[in-house]
Each structure stands twice: as structure tokens, then as C-alpha cells.
Amino acid sequence: RKPVEVVKEAAESAATKLTGAGTPVVPGSPGSGTPALEEPTEPREPLPPRPEQGTPETRTPTGAVTGCPASAFGQQGAFLTTANGARLRDSDHSLKAGPRGPILLQDHHFREKITHFDHERIPERVVHARGTGAHGVFTAYGTGAAICRAGFLKKGRETPVFVRFSTVLGSRGSADTVRDTRGFATKFYTDEGTFDLVGNNIPVFFIQDAIKFPDIIHAGKPHPDREIPQAQSAHDTFWDFVSLHTEAQHHTIWNMSDRGIPRSYRTMEGFGVHTFRLVNDAGETVLVKFHWKPKLGVHSLTWEEAQLISGVDPDFHRRDLYDAIEAGAFPEWELGLQVFPDNPEETFAGIDLLDPTKIVPEELAEVQPVGRLVLNRTPTNFFAETEQVAFHLGNLPPGIDVTNDPLLQGRLFSYVDTQLTRLAGPNFTQIPINAPHAPVNDMLRDGFHQHAVHAGVAPYRPNSLDGGNPFEAGDAENAFVDVPVRVAEAPKIRANPASFDDHFSQARLFWQSMSAVEKEHIVAAYTFELGKCYEQVIKERQLRCLAQIDPVLCEQVAVGLGLPVPAPASELADVTASPALSQLGAEWPADGRIVGIVAGPGADLVAVTAVREAALGAGLMPLVIGPHGGQLGDLAVQRTFDTARSVEFDALLLADAPGPAPGAVAARDAKAGTTAPTAIDPRVLRLIDEAWRHAKPIGAWDGGTTAVRQAGIADTPGVVSAGGGADAFTAVRELLAGHRVWHRFLTSIA
Numbered sequence: 001r002k003p004v005e006v007v008k009e010a011a012e013s014a015a016t017k018l019t020g021a022g023t024p025v026v027p028g029s030p031g032s033g034t035p036a037l038e039e040p041t042e043p044r045e046p047l048p049p050r051p052e053q054g055t056p057e058t059r060t061p062t063g064a065v066t067g068c069p070a071s072a073f074g075q076q077g078a079f080l081t082t083a084n085g086a087r088l089r090d091s092d093h094s095l096k097a098g099p100r101g102p103i104l105l106q107d108h109h110f111r112e113k114i115t116h117f118d119h120e121r122i123p124e125r126v127v128h129a130r131g132t133g134a135h136g137v138f139t140a141y142g143t144g145a146a147i148c149r150a151g152f153l154k155k156g157r158e159t160p161v162f163v164r165f166s167t168v169l170g171s172r173g174s175a176d177t178v179r180d181t182r183g184f185a186t187k188f189y190t191d192e193g194t195f196d197l198v199g200n201n202i203p204v205f206f207i208q209d210a211i212k213f214p215d216i217i218h219a220g221k222p223h224p225d226r227e228i229p230q231a232q233s234a235h236d237t238f239w240d241f242v243s244l245h246t247e248a249q250h251h252t253i254w255n256m257s258d259r260g261i262p263r264s265y266r267t268m269e270g271f272g273v274h275t276f277r278l279v280n281d282a283g284e285t286v287l288v289k290f291h292w293k294p295k296l297g298v299h300s301l302t303w304e305e306a307q308l309i310s311g312v313d314p315d316f317h318r319r320d321l322y323d324a325i326e327a328g329a330f331p332e333w334e335l336g337l338q339v340f341p342d343n344p345e346e347t348f349a350g351i352d353l354l355d356p357t358k359i360v361p362e363e364l365a366e367v368q369p370v371g372r373l374v375l376n377r378t379p380t381n382f383f384a385e386t387e388q389v390a391f392h393l394g395n396l397p398p399g400i401d402v403t404n405d406p407l408l409q410g411r412l413f414s415y416v417d418t419q420l421t422r423l424a425g426p427n428f429t430q431i432p433i434n435a436p437h438a439p440v441n442d443m444l445r446d447g448f449h450q451h452a453v454h455a456g457v458a459p460y461r462p463n464s465l466d467g468g469n470p471f472e473a474g475d476a477e478n479a480f481v482d483v484p485v486r487v488a489e490a491p492k493i494r495a496n497p498a499s500f501d502d503h504f505s506q507a508r509l510f511w512q513s514m515s516a517v518e519k520e521h522i523v524a525a526y527t528f529e530l531g532k533c534y535e536q537v538i539k540e541r542q543l544r545c546l547a548q549i550d551p552v553l554c555e556q557v558a559v560g561l562g563l564p565v566p567a568p569a570s571e572l573a574d575v576t577a578s579p580a581l582s583q584l585g586a587e588w589p590a591d592g593r594i595v596g597i598v599a600g601p602g603a604d605l606v607a608v609t610a611v612r613e614a615a616l617g618a619g620l621m622p623l624v625i626g627p628h629g630g631q632l633g634d635l636a637v638q639r640t641f642d643t644a645r646s647v648e649f650d651a652l653l654l655a656d657a658p659g660p661a662p663g664a665v666a667a668r669d670a671k672a673g674t675t676a677p678t679a680i681d682p683r684v685l686r687l688i689d690e691a692w693r694h695a696k697p698i699g700a701w702d703g704g705t706t707a708v709r710q711a712g713i714a715d716t717p718g719v720v721s722a723g724g725g726a727d728a729f730t731a732v733r734e735l736l737a738g739h740r741v742w743h744r745f746l747t748s749i750a
């Protein structure tokens with residue numbers, strides 16, 4: 001067709017879209033000539049948001065809500081508008097010189113939409129890029145009030161919190177279950193100012209001085225030439241660094257233990273790592289270490305599970321946290337303190353409290369609970385909250401102060417500095433998730449992304465123009481306390497205290513505190529990671545470090561690597577094991593644990609329904625696994641033999657021995673050249689086999705007992721063949737209290 005006809009047609013079609021004073025004819029409405037669509041074709045009330053989905057308030061630095069209506073911050077209301085609030089007629093077609101013509105520069109809506117999109121990403125965190133968060137509440141027991149004046153520790157006080165969990169090394173889109181340290185950062189919105197407890201799930205750190213942080217991170221991140229491996233420490237540069245900077249050996253053995261692959265964020269301990277100083281109402285001080293103790297106990301994946309999950313469900317930990325909160329199985333931790341006298345040496349039981357590569361065993365200083373954290377609300381918008389949240393160690397309320405730990409001192413600088421690039425300017429505390437809940441009355445002004453409209457003319461003090469405001473507070477007005485700690489008269493020097501030279505004794509303490517099965521995992525982890533290195537000299541150097549930790553550990557890893565065992569260390573530290581470091585040997589509540597129930601066409605669905613209800617009633621999360629999606633009778637199927645992998649479940653219940661799908665049999669028989677029938681669907685057999693290999697409790701009844709027999713695991717530890725569903729469930733729930741059936745592999749786990 002000739003261009004001129006096209007232009008004419010377009011003009012006519014545009015004309016038919018306009019009636020009266022430009023009112024659009026809504027497709028599907030009477031007289032519009034277009035067929036009705038299923039989705040709404042004219043404005044109607046949107047579904048009401050859930051109560052927790054309200055748009056967070058945006059505060060000015062004085063704590064007042066800005067004049068900006070909440071609707072400006074969310075997708076609300078019936079009509080699409082520009083960023084300036086003008087209603088839009090069409091957001092699907094750019095303004096062109098005719099339907100086949102070029103886009104016109106004057107299309108301001110097109111330019112606004114594309115420009116905003118082009119700038120949607122902010123730089124990911126340089127470390128801890130991959131993470132997820134949740135809101136919750138911290139309730140104080142009052143037990144900490146005698147040693148700390150911070151109001152949020154006073155008995156019964158409830159403080160809103162936001163927690164972000166993370167891995168360290170991977171990029172924002174990397175898998176959740178890699179072997180790595182996990183971040184555990186908590187923002188307490190106290191009414192005396194925000195308190196950020198920016199911790200990890202490992203109580204020590206790789207380095208003793210913050211100046212080495214870029215070095216350890218450069219070594220842990222992917223190689224700079226080809227940018228591999230992603231989110232892994234199993235590569236040459238990491239092991240090169242930790243074998244040369246032997247202060248890293250303690251943190252590294254924790255990474256190689258099961259702590260490096262947590263089962264869930266809900267089953268992780270958290271540690272403030274550094275020693276902090278608390279001050280009470282009388283001005284007395286103590287030194288403390290912060291601990292988070294999970295209600296569900298500390299549990300991990302097996303290494304094979306972690307690897308499978310990286311492919312099957314890379315968002316495993318993120319999903320687990322969300323699902324648990326949505327299911328009402330709110331994750332819980334107790335905040336505990338190890339309390340030490342504030343002596344001039346800053347040591348306890350001979351341990352240097354300023355050295356962040358050292359713990360104080362709990363047997364020497366008990367962890368005393370001071371409050372409870374419950375996570376009960378998922379974020380409304382990931383970017384606005386989880387991505388933009390900015391933690392900072394200097395966010396301290398009156399009553400909590402820092403120490404001279406050289407790692408902590410360096411972090412006090414880094415966390416604000418990094419936000420200047422990541423959140424593009426100095427006003428990031430005005431972002432709703434970062435905004436304090438305490439009234440703010442600072443004299444910080446202007447800068448990129450300034451949202452406050454500050455009144456007054458005198459942002460300086462003293463002044464006589466703004467009534468002299470603001471005034472400085474004293475003790476009576478609860479001013480922040482910088483504890484006047486004496487600083488030793490000493491030469492300005494780049495050096496560590498002598499006590500920082502002990503790099504191996506606590507790595508040995510950790511090893512000696514592990515049970516047999518945990519030791520086995522540690523050996524396997526070192527063997528795997530070092531086995532991935534290319535440089536023999538690096539492996540040999542790390543073996544020499546292991547010789548300083550323990551000869552058995554060293555020898556077993558050397559054998560696995562096929563390298564000579566280095567000469568034993570001339571002297572090994574004489575350590576007393578700390579049972580509190582082991583994850584095994586106690587029992588924990590099974591709440592929120594995920595139980596898969598296999599039900600095929602032959603299952604007694606009444607019994608399956610009863611077991612499912614019993615599991616829900618006991619606070620567990622049952623998922624019915626069926627041969628196909630949809631329904632099995634009245635029972636909804638949540639996973640199918642195709643979508644379920646054993647790694648999703650903490651335990652398996654089998655109500656049936658479903659035969660294979662006809663197509664699958666035909667395919668297999670064709671391949672194997674046999675017509676012998678397979679008794680059980682191979683996908684179910686794989687489920688059973690993996691669950692058994694990962695030491696998970698397995699319960700069976702009815703046809704399920706046939707399934708476990710056919711899988712060759714009947715009568716092995718932790719596999720219960722019961723007379724009915726109720727008995728099978730009860731037995732499995734009891735086994736879950738120990739997390740896994742470790743006795744399946746070892747007669748003794750001690």
C-alpha cells in the first residue's frame with residue numbers, strides 16, 4: 001500500500017477512538033465494537049491490599065510524614081499516569097510518524113518510560129550481594145537492662161526490626177546454597193535511634209585488620225580474567241590467600257564445616273563477631289559478644305543436597321524464609337550476650353577480646369538470653385526494602401558502644417562510604433526502609449535525592465534565628481554515650497598486638513569439638529575445594545596449615561588429594577573441646593519442617609488427609625506429592641513426581657507404591673531391551689533413594705511399606721514401616737527432632 005493510504009487509515013482509526021471531549025472508548029464496553037475481555041475493561045476497585053501491604057511511610061528527618069501522598073509511592077488507583085500525574089491514553093504504542101514511521105523525539109511518555117527503565121538497576125553490594133529479608137519484632141526480656149541503658153532492652157519493650165540474610169561472595173543472582181559464610185544483619189528501629197547489628201553466621205572473621213578486607217574479597221571473588229567461579233571459594237586465589245594469611249584458618253575451617261551450608265536461614269546462629277562495650281544507667285561498662293540462637297536449632301544441608309539444590313531451586317533459602325512466614329511458622333531467635341568484665345587488657349580467660357579471629361567458648365562464658373526476635377512479615381517490595389536497606393555499624397543507640405577491634409574500627413568507615421555509590425548520595429537514611437523511627441533533628445542538608453523540605457534558616461548551632469534549636473542533649477536527655485576509654489600512650493605504628501599471632505589454636509579447638517560425622521564432612525569439604533585448585537603449590541601450602549590444626553585432618557585431606565602428607569607440626573595447641581560448637585547431639589522442635597507425602601492412585605486418601613492434618617496441627621509443612629498436578633480425590637497435590645526433588649523435604653512419608661507411568665516404562669524398556677515390568681515409578685524410587693542417602697527420616701504405611709522394601713532400605717535406621725499413617729507420622733516427627741538420622745551411616749556419632 002502507498003504510504004499516504006496508511007497515514008489516512010491511521011488518522012481515521014485515531015478519530016474513531018475519540019468521542020466527545022476525548023473520552024476513550026473502552027474496548028469491550030457497549031458500543032465499542034470490540035469483544036469483551038476476561039480482564040477488567042473499565043476501572044473497578046482493586047483488590048484490597050493485605051493489611052501488611054500498606055505503603056511504608058516516608059519520613060522527613062524530623063520524623064514527620066512528608067506531605068507527599070502515599071499514593072505517589074505505589075501502583076494505586078484506576079488510571080495510568082506519567083510520573084507527573086497526567087493520565088495516559090496509550091502506553092503500548094510509541095508516537096510515530098505513521099504506523100510504519102520512526103518514533104518522534106517529542107514522545108515524552110516514551111522517553112520517560114525508557115529512561116526510567118534504563119536506570120532501574122543500582123550497583124549490587126560489593127559483598128553480600130545475594131540476600132533476602134523480612135520484618136519482625138524484637139521483645140526484650142529485661143535481663144539485659146542492668147548492664148545496658150538502651151531502652152529496647154527494657155523488660156517487655158517491643159521494637160520493630162528488619163533482618164537481611166545473605167551469602168558473601170556471589171552476585172545478586174547467584175544460588176542460595178553455595179558453601180559460604182552467611183550474613184545476618186538486623187536493624188532495630190528503636191525509639192532512641194536505630195541499632196544495626198551487622199553479623200554473620202560464623203563467629204570469627206578471616207582477617208584481623210580491616211585494611212586487608214579488599215584483599216580477602218578480591219581473593220574470594222571470581223578470577224578477574226574470566227570471572228569464574230561464581231559464588232565459590234573452591235578456587236586458587238581463595239586458597240592462595242588463606243594459606244598465606246594464616247589468621248584466616250579459623251574462619252576457613254568453619255566454612256568447610258556444615259556451618260558453610262545451612263539448611264535454612266531459620267536454622268542458623270548469628271554472631272556480632274566483634275566485642276562491643278555496653279554502658280548502664282550508672283555509667284558502668286561491660287564487654288559483650290552478641291549471639292542469635294535459633295529456636296529450631298542449628299542445622300545444615302549435606303554437601304550433595306546443597307549442590308543439587310543449586311540447580312533444582314537456586315532460591316531455596318529465599319523461598320524457605322518466605323514460605324515459612326506465609327505459613328505462619330514464624331522464624332525465631334533469642335538474642336544472647338556473653339558478658340565479660342571491662343578490664344584494661346580487654347581479655348577474658350586469656351583470650352584477646354579485640355581479636356576477631358577468636359571466640360570465647362560458651363562453656364567459659366555462658367550465652368545469656370536478653371530477648372526474642374520473631375520474623376512475621378515478608379517485604380512488600382524487594383527492591384524498596386531488601387535491596388535498599390543500608391546497614392551501618394555506627395548506628396548505635398545510647399548504651400551500646402564500640403571497642404578498638406581493628407576490624408570493627410574499619411567497618412565503621414566502610415558501611416556509610418559504600419552506600420554513597422550504591423544508593424547514590426548521602427540521603428539514604430531518608431529511604432523508608434532506612435528511616436529511623438526515632439525523631440530526627442539533624443543539620444544535614446541538601447545533596448542528591450533530598451526528600452525533606454527543611455524549615456528554618458539556621459542549620460548551624462549555636463544560632464539565634466531558629467530559636468537556638470537544636471540544642472545538644474546531656475545525660476538527662478539520654479544523649480549517646482561515648483565511653484571515655486583510656487587510650488594507651490603508644491607510638492603511632494602499623495602493627496598488631498602479639499596475641500594476634502596465634503592463628504591455629506582455635507581452629508584446632510573447633511576441629512576437636514566436632515562429632516565424627518561432622519569431622520567427616522570437614523575432611524570432604526577441604527578435599528573437594530582444594531581438589532578444584534589447579535596449583536599444586538597452593539594445595540601443599542594449605543596442607544601444611546592443616547598440619548598445624550590436626551594431623552588426622554591433614555592426612556585424610558592429603559590422601560584425598562593424592563599428595564604427600566606434610567611433616568607433623570612440632571607443637572599442637574592443647575585445647576579443651578567446646579561441645580557447644582557441635583551441631584549434633586541435642587533435640588529441637590520440628591516446627592516449620594517440610595514433610596513430603598507420596599500418594600499415588602493406590603493410596604488410602606482418607607489416611608493421607610489425616611496425616612496431612614496431623615502434620616499441619618503439629619506446626620510442620622506437609623506437601624502432597626502425586627503422579628500429576630491438580631487433585632487426588634479431594635486432596636490437592638502440591639508437588640508431582642516430576643516437580644518434587646527430595647532435597648526440598650526434611651522427611652518423607654510414603655502412603656503408596658505407585659507403578660511407573662506407562663510411557664516411562666515403554667521408554668525404559670525400549671532402551672534396556674527388556675520387557676520386564678518395573679514395580680515402582682523410577683521418579684519415586686529416586687526420591688526415596690536420595691532422602692535415604694541424605695539421612696532423612698522416612699515413614700511408610702500401606703503400599704509405602706512395599707516401596708521402601710523395593711528400594712532396598714526397609715529395616716535400616718530411620719526408616720519406619722508402620723501399621724498406619726498416624727504411627728508413621730509420629731515416628732518421623734520424633735526422628736526430625738534430631739534433624740537427620742546420622743546413625744544410618746555411623747554406629748556412633750560422638
Ligand code: HDE
Nearest residue numbers: 125128164183184185199200205210213273410414415418
Ligand atoms: Fe561487611 N560489608 N565488611 N562484614 N557485611 C558490607 O556494606 C566490610 C564484616 C556484613 O545485608 C558492605 O552495605 C569491611 C564482618 C554483612 O546489607 C561493606 C569489613 C562481618 C553485610 C562491608 C567487613 C560483616 C556486610 C557491602 C572488614 C560480620 C551485608 C554492602 C573490616 C560481623 C549487610 C554494604 C546487608 C556488608 C564492609 C567485615 C557482615 C562493603 C570493610 C566481620 C552481614 O561496607
